[in-house]
Amino acid sequence: MFRFPTRFPADIRVPTIGRGCGHLYGYDNNGTSNNYGYIYNPVNRFLQNYDHGRELLAALATQRKTGEFLDVVVQVEGREFPCHRAVLASTRYFKTMLSSMNLSERDSEVIQLCGIDSTSFSKILDFLYTGEICIHKDNVQNILQAAHMLQFDKIVQCCCGFIEDNLCPYNCLGVMRLADMYGVSALKKSSWDMAVSNFSDVTQEDEFVNLSVQELADLVGDQHLKANEEDTVVHSVIKWLDYAPEDRKTGILKILQEVRLSCVRVSVLEKLESHPVIQESVEYLTKVTAAREKHLLGTLRPPTDAKGDEANGSPRRGISDNLAIVVGGWKEAKKFARQEVNPMTPLQSIICCDPDSEKFYHITTLPTPVSGNMSVTSAGRHLYVTGGRVHPRVGQGPHSAPSRQAFRYEFPSDTWLRLPDMPSVRARHQSAVVDGKLFVAGGDAEVTSLVTLDCYDPEEGAWIKIRGRHSLRTSSYLKVIAFRDMLVFIVPEITNVYTLPIVGEHSISSILHAPSQGVVGLEKLCVHAIDVKTKCWRYADTPRLRLGPLNLVDLYILTTTVNNRLYIRTGYTQRSDLYIYDAEENCLTKGGEGDWEENVLRAQCEHSHRYARQEGLVDTIHHYKFGDRHISTRQAQTPFPFALFGHSFLQTKKSRVGWYCRDLAALEKNDEPASSDSGPDADYL
Known part of the structure; x- marks a missing residue:
């Protein structure tokens, strides 16, 4: 007889169970795995089959198919599913059912389920026996319903993941209701975010009109709602209201409180105002009428909150109050255009760019043959257009003479008023309105190097000559702006360093290879200001800066007013600097990071290689x-319908100029300016 030893060596170590350790750990002699592992020592041996669970499930599935050892039947919609009670009891739902002393199913051989479809239950039962289930768009909702009722959390998660992967603006509202029904908060949030981010598309779906008052109010009031125009929001509210006006008229005020009526066009407000439900309520009607009258009377104030999140009078987050206005100029043809295009075709119009819709619109037709090199400035709802030329200065001449003409254009009514001619001819000059008076300065028609200055007083109806400043000389970098009761001239003093190529907004190290343009050193920044009431001049500058080389393309004066101080930037790039002019102290100081938070529009040439003209x-x-x-970042860009030169550019505010009083025609690529809402021949006074 074989006898076990009574003592064993003290250094015997028990190896760890694992695969890939030779025959001792479950490999055949031929080196192939047999999915078995065991621990061996002289006392005992431990065997582990790594596929035992899978083999057991396979055996149970085979028994289910052959009808062996089945001890319970589940009935769903008249279909019977014989299965093993022990397999059902492996789930939380059936374990509670089969073990509860208070439920008849505990000892019953037949279990009847209601509220789910038989096909979905069949797939879930197959999952219990195989660990596999196939979910697709045609069965996901039914399987989700059944899995939720039967408390199969893993299948519920799988269904929700599939739905979220296929979430889009056209199904997000339906998914939101589904997620709410089954209490899946993550899926509900994802579908809500989709609806908020794609509001315009969501409103086209049938589910939109079935939203409750509270749901629509929450959606419209969400601070992250993405709508390029508030008009879209109002149109959607009207659509929702028309679906069941009698049932919803009591909740419309709650929704209107979330609409930014100050950012809705007058034509859309008039449509809302004439709606029968609005007409029935004095409270509703008063609210809408007040917003419309504020637009027409020009009593709306520009939003003071730059972020524009909460206030009902501010644009929504991500929506800008900025508007770019372009006056006149001449269209430039591409170098290799096949069609015969006159490269000097005058625009002869005022157009604008809305950064939200990223479209250009025709505003009005110029009332003069003067086509470009004009100056434009704004005061409230008026644009002042002065000077300019009929033809561009191209070649050796002769060139058309600069103009003395001056006009005032009222944006909301689309009407022009001819002002008295300026005392001097001007072109490529600058203008600003201070204390209700129009000032024009500089230009390429100056007979001396000094900057001359003229002023139009609307009360007098005449031009007044203003004494200039001997130290203020003409410069292509001169910037003239209105600030408080002062007309401010900003002049960067530069020294030419050497000649280098035009490269746009690249680092100095990248400038060193080709097209010729001046590179300068910015020595100091000078501010000349005249108080228009006292006619007194003042002057401030920075110490000599002695900055490194600066590409001329990068040198561009930008200004804004913050806390009653004038902020001045020297460009759009990372190398540009910020200075702050304090009128009270009459000093110019260097600004710091974070002092300027603003969105700025700039007309630039993105594809200069396509055109013969550069300047x-x-x-x-x-x-x-x-x-x-x-440091600035370029957020987006909007292509012009055509390349342009000799134009005048102005950035203003929609809320100031009367943007919401007009319905303007959008321009398409290479489009001729279409007629405005008042026709191409606007009223001329």
Whole structure:
């Protein structure tokens, strides 16, 4: 007889169970795995089959098919599913059912389920026996319903993941209701975010009109709602209201409180105002009428909250109050255009770019043969257009003489008023309105190097000559702006360093290879200001800066007013600097990071290689954002319908100019300006 030893060596170690350790750990002599593992020592041996669970499930599935050892039947919609009670009891739902002393199913051989379809239950039962289930778009909702009722959390998660992967603007509202029904908060949030981010598309679906008052109010009031125009929001509210006006008229005020009526066009407000439900309520009608009258009377104030999140009078988050206005100029043809195009075709119109819709619109036709090199400025709802030329200065001449003409254009009514001619001819000059008076300065028609200045007083109906400043000389970098009761001239003093190529907004190290343009050193920034009431001049500058080389393309003066101080930037790039002019102290100091937070529009040439002309050519509006840091980022760009030169550019505010009083025609690519809402021949006074 074989006898076990009574003592064993003290250094015997028990190896760890695992695969891939030779025959001792479950490999055949030929080196192939047999999915068995065991621990061996002289005392005992432990065997583990790694596929035992799978083999057991397979055996149970085979028994189910052959009808062996089945001890319970589940009935669903008249179909019977014989199965093993022990398999059912492996789930939380059936374990509670089969073990409860208070339920008849505990000892019953037949279990009847209601509220789910038989096909979905069949798939879930197959999952219990195989661990596999196939979910697709045609069965996911039924399987989700059955799995939720039977408390199969893994299948519920799988269904929700499949639905979320296929979430889109056209099904998100339906998914939101489904997620709410089954209490799946993550899926509900994803579908809500989809609806908020794609509001315009969501409103086209049938589920939209079935939203409750509270759901629509929450959706319209969400601070992250993405709608390029508030008009879209109002149109959707009207659509929702028309679906069941009698049932919903009591809740419309709750929804209107979330609509930014100050950002809705007058024509849309008039449609809302005439709606029968609005007409029935004095409270509703008063609210809408007040918003419309504020537009027409020009009593709306520009939003003071730059972020525009909460206030009902501010644009929604991500929506800008900025508007880019382009006056006149001449269209430039591409170098290799096949069609015969006159590269000097005058625009002869005022157009604008809305950064939200990223479209250009025709505003009005110019009332003069003067086509370009004009100056434009704004005051409230008026645009002042002065000077300019009939033809561009191209070649050796002769060139058309600059103009003395001056006009005032009222945006909301689309009407022009001819002002008295200026005392001097001007072109490529600058203008600003201070204390209700129009000031024009500089230009390429100056007979001396000094900047001359003229003023139009509307009360007098005449031009007044203003004494200039001997130290203020003409410069292509001169910037003239209105600030408080002062007309401010900003002049960067530069020294030419050497000649280098045009490269746009690249680092100095990348400038060193080709097209010729001046590179300069910015020595100091000078501010000349005249108080228009006292006619007194003042002057401030920075110490000599002695900055490194600066590409001329990068040198561009930008201004804004913050806390009653004038903020001045020297460009849009990372190398540009910020300075702050304090009128009270009459000093100019260096600004710091985060001092300027604003969105800025700029007309630039993105594809200069396509055109023969380079100087002053633009084909794109770039949207810049100065954020928490002073470095700017380019957020977006809107291509012009055509390349343009000799134009005048103005950034203003929609709320100031009367943008919401007009319905403007959009321009398409290479489009001729269409007629405005008042026709091409606007009223001329």
